[in-house]
Amino acid sequence: MEILWNGIEEIISYVFSHLAYINALFAVVIVFFQRKDPKSVWAWLLILYFIPVLGFVFYLLAGTDVYKAKLFRTKEIEDKLSDAIRRQESSIRNKEISENYPEMKDYEDLMLYNLQTAGAVISDDNEVEIIVDGKDKFRKLFADLENACKSIHIQYYIIKDDEIFGEMTEILKRKVKQGVEVRVLFDAMGCRTMGRKKWRELEEAGIETAEFFPAFFGRLQLRINYRNHRKIVVVDGQTAYVGGFNVAREYVGLDEKFGYWRDTHMRITGTAVQALQTRFILDWNYANRKHIIPFEPYLADSGKEQRTGSPVQIISSGPDTHEKSIRDTYLRMIHKANKSIYIQTPYFIPDEAIFSALLIATRSGIEVNIMIPCKPDHPFVYWATYSYIGELVLAGANCYTYNNGFIHAKGIVVDEEVLCYGTANMDIRSFGLNFEVNAVIYDRKKAAEMAAYFREDLKVSQRITKNGYLSRPLWQRIKEQVCRLFSPVL
Secondary structure: OHHHHHHHHHHHHHHHHOHHHHHHHHHHHHHHOOOOOHHHHHHHHHHHHHOOOHHHHHHHHHOOOOOOOOOOOOHHHHHHHHHHHHHHHHHHHOOHHHHHOHHHHHHHHHHHHHHHHHOOOOEEEEEEEEEEEHHHHHHHHHHHHHOOOOEEEEEEOOEOOOHHHHHHHHHHHHHHHOOOEEEEEEEOOOOOOOOHHHHHHHHHOOOEEEEEOOOEOOOEOOOOOOOEOOOEEEEOOOEEEEEOOOEOHHHHOOOOOOOOEEEEEEEEEOOHHHHHHHHHHHHHHHHOOOOOOOOHHHOOOOOOOOOOOEEEEEEEEOOOOOOOHHHHHHHHHHHHOOOEEEEEOOOEEOOHHHHHHHHHHHHOOOEEEEEEEOOOOOHHHHHHHHHHHHHHHHHOOEEEEEOOOEEOOOEEEEOOOEEEEEOOOEEHHHHHHOEEEEEEEOOHHHHHHHHHHHHHHHHHEEEOOHHHHHOOOHHHHHHHHHHHHOHHHO
16 A cells, blocks of 8 residues: 555656646647637636646546537438438529518528538428427427327437426326337436436336437546537427427426526427427437437428428537537628627627627617526626626627526527527537537517517516626626636636
8 A cells, every 4th residue: 555655646746847848748739739719729728827737637528629520410311401402502592582581581691501501401381489488388398298199309408307307207108108209318418417227217118218428437427518408309200399498397497596497499390390300310320329210210201382381490500510500690690680689698608700790780789689697507607708798788788687587598589580599508618519409580470579578588687787887896807807718618
């Protein structure tokens, strides 16, 4: 034992005596072997300087890039979509879509961008229902699950073993006995509080499960970034849900810490459901290579000519793609705004392009409205958020804190003509570090409805004034500056 202890002491002594050289080596790795934004590089170098050696361990856990290949692409689905993509590209370039939907004329470039970079086919036969209350969301979802006849595909970032998931589990077990195929895909980090026993119980009941980026050594998570933040449910390939709600009691307002939980989810019927079905299957087949799902049985013919609903594009982004489709959609929408911008997000840590676009819009006379929570669930992120919000307030933007509990809604509405809502926050992590999915809806009625929900939320929100922000205490200023300094890696 004494020999072992002496060996450890020698290693520690060696590390500290050569700390400068070790740090220099780690710095070379960060600067030259990873393609990162210069701000992120400087933030990591700062961490390395203040927390030698351990800072690099943290970098390995949270900063390294995932392999930038199309992890989820398969030839089968690419062949199926390629013809539809080419047809729609031609339709947009020939102005056929704007002839059918004159109100969409100003967004042809956005549709074309998402079509070319994200393979986001446009469907125009969709019914979209906006849901802003957790109890309402789960009531509708459970009813759809009860009515399932063929398949249920469930994907969430967070699932907790409480009464909400308990009720869902009982429904799923009944449906399996009725011959319905049930699959549950979950993220290992988001579901770290769930015991293995619960997943085995589901498997024994006939429910297939898959874990995205599993933990090592039990519940030890060695990868903080690159989590699957998507929330998708598809029932029988006909009805889909996407948005901000996860599965736990706090999402129906039963957690005293957060109080009422204000979020936004969408229930979609129509051809856009097939895009969400595709997204689920791609994610599932990556996470569970032993039980690959074939595409064909679950994807209906999308070549419909009916035009009676909302035009929708489902866009996905993540560290496996070169383009940041959701972030670029947010950016393009901000640039195209002529009258108003409504943004709701629990975390507001924009990159330079998004932040500059919002400043320019504000100073150009466009009504910029941003709503964030009044309380933090992640303190470092919250104070960095408040720093960016404060700068926009000083520029003239209308910024508010939601005071009726916690707001977790994620999205943007521009000119009450188009909206983009889903799982992606307005922050760097959602833009490139996590796997996200949003719906872009080119429908003035739905955009006006979403903006109306924002204005309704103003009744229980407090505006952040210039005087109020400038008079904040010194300790808050310090917290904001420190957290903003590290915002590229939060």
